[in-house]
Amino acid sequence: MAGKILAGVIVVFALVTGVAVYWLQEYAYYEPVRFQPGAEIALTPIEGDTPEVILAENVTGIDANSSPLRFRACFTTPLTHGMLSETYRAYEGAEPLNAPSWFDCFDAAAIGAALERGEALAFLGQANITYGIDRVVAVMPDGRAFAWNQMNACGAKVFNGEAPPENCPPAPAATPAATPTATPAEVPKE
Numbered sequence: 749m750a751g752k753i754l755a756g757v758i759v760v761f762a763l764v765t766g767v768a769v770y771w772l773q774e775y776a777y778y779e780p781v782r783f784q785p786g787a788e789i790a791l792t793p794i795e796g797d798t799p800e801v802i803l804a805e806n807v808t809g810i811d812a813n814s815s816p817l818r819f820r821a822c823f824t825t826p827l828t829h830g831m832l833s834e835t836y837r838a839y840e841g842a843e844p845l846n847a848p849s850w851f852d853c854f855d856a857a858a859i860g861a862a863l864e865r866g867e868a869l870a871f872l873g874q875a876n877i878t879y880g881i882d883r884v885v886a887v888m889p890d891g892r893a894f895a896w897n898q899m900n901a902c903g904a905k906v907f908n909g910e911a912p913p914e915n916c917p918p919a920p921a922a923t924p925a926a927t928p929t930a931t932p933a934e935v936p937k938e
Contacts, residue, residue: 778818778848781809789823789895791836791885792872799874800836803827804893810851816881817845821895822853825887829869832887842870842884844896859886859894879920880906 783789788807790799802825809821842863847854862868863886873883873895880903887893899907902916912919 777812777814778810781811783807790873793835794837816878817897819897820847820851820854823893824891825893837872839870839872839884854894
């Protein structure tokens, strides 16, 4: 009888732990992002290092202060691939990170597949938006576009405990939390 009770306790504990882990990964920490009107999305021009605001509509995003890699955004832009390619820096090695399932406008697998096929183009939004993390923007041919934060080569080395490559800015004494250009919106507490 004691063995059955112990087994039941273990099963219940495992279920509670599984639900907690799922909730923490999918819902905890995320907040909607309130973008500054008229300055929602920026790209880094080929000539220069200061990101420039682009035309963006229907911008929606999420972020969390628990990691600088949790930022995701979806929007549309009337800018064409030709115009974007001639004006803004391409981003090599763009790999969209998964978003929570409830943020359904951002499908990392579909975006990644479109990038691999050359249908979508990736651009540098802002280098080192926080040390070692770049803002990446991918644009589809129909104007749908997506933004996320991705670790760059400097961050990959430093966050792994190694010295940064020579072409990297000096690593901060302690890696800062995300400093997104947008701030989390006020969310009413229940």
